[in-house]
Amino acid sequence: MSAPAVHESVLDAIGGTPLIRLARLGAGLAAPVYAKAEFLSIGGSVKDRAALSMVLAAERDGLLAPGGTIVEATSGNTGIGLAIVGRRRGYRVIAAVADRTAPEKWDILRAYGAEVVLAPTAVPLEDPAHLFNVVRRIVEETPGAWLADQYDNQANPDAHVRTTGPEIWEQTGGRVTHFVAGVGTGGTITGTGGHLKAVSGGAVTVVGADPESSVYGGGDGSPYYVESIGHFIHPDTVEDRWPLAYRRDAADAFERIPDRESLLTARRLAREEGILAGPSSGTAVAAALRVARRLGPEDLVVVLLPDSGRSYLSKVHSDAWMRQWGFLEDGGAVETGGAVENAVPAEPTGLRPLLDSAGPLVTVDADATVGEAARTLHGVPGGVAPAVLARTARPYGVSAAEVVGAVSREVLAAALADGSAKPDAPLGALLGPALPAVGVGQSVAEARAALGSGHPGVLVLVDGRAAGVLPRPALAD
Numbered sequence: 001m002s003a004p005a006v007h008e009s010v011l012d013a014i015g016g017t018p019l020i021r022l023a024r025l026g027a028g029l030a031a032p033v034y035a036k037a038e039f040l041s042i043g044g045s046v047k048d049r050a051a052l053s054m055v056l057a058a059e060r061d062g063l064l065a066p067g068g069t070i071v072e073a074t075s076g077n078t079g080i081g082l083a084i085v086g087r088r089r090g091y092r093v094i095a096a097v098a099d100r101t102a103p104e105k106w107d108i109l110r111a112y113g114a115e116v117v118l119a120p121t122a123v124p125l126e127d128p129a130h131l132f133n134v135v136r137r138i139v140e141e142t143p144g145a146w147l148a149d150q151y152d153n154q155a156n157p158d159a160h161v162r163t164t165g166p167e168i169w170e171q172t173g174g175r176v177t178h179f180v181a182g183v184g185t186g187g188t189i190t191g192t193g194g195h196l197k198a199v200s201g202g203a204v205t206v207v208g209a210d211p212e213s214s215v216y217g218g219g220d221g222s223p224y225y226v227e228s229i230g231h232f233i234h235p236d237t238v239e240d241r242w243p244l245a246y247r248r249d250a251a252d253a254f255e256r257i258p259d260r261e262s263l264l265t266a267r268r269l270a271r272e273e274g275i276l277a278g279p280s281s282g283t284a285v286a287a288a289l290r291v292a293r294r295l296g297p298e299d300l301v302v303v304l305l306p307d308s309g310r311s312y313l314s315k316v317h318s319d320a321w322m323r324q325w326g327f328l329e330d331g332g333a334v335e336t337g338g339a340v341e342n343a344v345p346a347e348p349t350g351l352r353p354l355l356d357s358a359g360p361l362v363t364v365d366a367d368a369t370v371g372e373a374a375r376t377l378h379g380v381p382g383g384v385a386p387a388v389l390a391r392t393a394r395p396y397g398v399s400a401a402e403v404v405g406a407v408s409r410e411v412l413a414a415a416l417a418d419g420s421a422k423p424d425a426p427l428g429a430l431l432g433p434a435l436p437a438v439g440v441g442q443s444v445a446e447a448r449a450a451l452g453s454g455h456p457g458v459l460v461l462v463d464g465r466a467a468g469v470l471p472r473p474a475l476a477d
């Protein structure tokens with residue numbers, strides 16, 4: 001084995017990541033599955049490559065000059081790459097980050113000397129508070145500012161044409177037959193996949209790993225729980241736009257992965273392979289395993305793991321977080337005959353027994369009239385229901401983020417009886433705050449604590465989606 005490289009600058013330590021065989025997760029499969037370990041890049045993610053490429057291109061094109069400021073809208077990792085490259089080259093760096101991203105990433109950005117601006121996630125593209133509009137304003141107001149614009153910047157996919165693709169081709173001695181990666185800006189899959197197709201004369205199959213409800217792979221754009229990949233569309237967004245860094249024919253096929261499978265696969269990667277990676281790595285590996293199951297010994301799958309799990313110790317790698325959103329029912333993973341999985345215990349625990357006897361979930365459209373809501377709630381046990389945006393499509397269930405309030409039969413009846421609301425009036429003013437949400441794996445005591453003294457019930461989540469309501473009497477001692 002040759003000695004590791006010696007670098008004169010941190011910038012030379014970007015990329016050059018190893019391939020690691022997933023021997024345990026891939027056990028029993030004819031085709032070997034190798035992980036491209038991007039968390040070993042100097043900034044901890046695949047985005048170091050794009051950041052370096054974009055900064056060098058901006059300097060070359062005269063868009064960024066000494067004394068300048070680098071601005072970017074980022075789920076964190078691109079900001080970290082830009083902070084490393086930018087600060088090292090003497091620039092000010094401002095990263096606007098969606099408040100949904102893991103807080104660990106904000107601290108890492110600050111540690112590297114970037115200024116962090118938080119922007120809300122749950123707003124339509126047209127809203128001035130949307131991340132993209134926030135960065136545009138910062139650029140207008142800051143002399144010498146340059147917007148890296150990873151979504152539309154060709155230097156992003158180019159980084160992967162120059163580095164990631166050639167590395168994989170060389171590391172596998174040209175034996176790679178399938179490349180699997182998630183799609184955020186699309187830079188990775190477009191650049192790496194494009195290069196591998198070009199050098200192999202079209203022989204390499206490129207597969208996109210997408211959250212099930214993301215629009216890239218054919219979902220409706222409703223919310224999902226894996227950050228940094230997929231494409232979400234807020235229901236109030238008028239005109240959706242896809243990144244130019246993503247070439248629409250980059251992937252030959254998509255594997256659409258439910259959140260639970262992504263998250264549990266990320267946890268298995270840590271526990272079984274010793275690879276602590278983020279949730280988008282879980283999506284990618286879940287997709288790669290699906291692909292590999294259909295292949296033979298002459299095939300070789302490379303799956304790209306974009307970042308480290310250290311940024312998600314409070315999310316996917318936290319049992320409490322997994323339980324809170326209904327992804328774990330037993331309080332943690334258990335050993336079952338060598339495989340670690342989230343087994344549903346023989347004796348149902350947590351809120352599962354109560355949920356099973358609570359009846360099917362009933363929701364009310366927030367845009368409904370008082371009369372419609374009263375009719376919907378007729379005969380519903382407990383007489384309380386979550387209110388959801390009427391414009392939301394629901395083939396994947398109602399995500400916790402789509403619940404905008406709650407409505408109770410008592411409130412409607414009282415308003416209709418005293419004449420303060422007519423049946424054809426909009427529900428609006430009679431909507432109460434959203435019910436507190438608890439995961440199905442949480443305890444009855446935790447549900448009671450969430451209920452507090454004022455709420456008429458709790459919303460129970462299974463896999464991050466509304467599964468039922470437990471009205472206050474169902475939780476009584």
Ligand SMILES: Cc1ncc(COP(=O)(O)O)c(C=O)c1O
Binds near residue numbers: 281
């Ligand atoms: C953790 C993580 N996974 C996946 C991606 C998607 O990569 P790309 O933007 O190249 O499609 C990103 C991009 O920011 C990321 O940070």
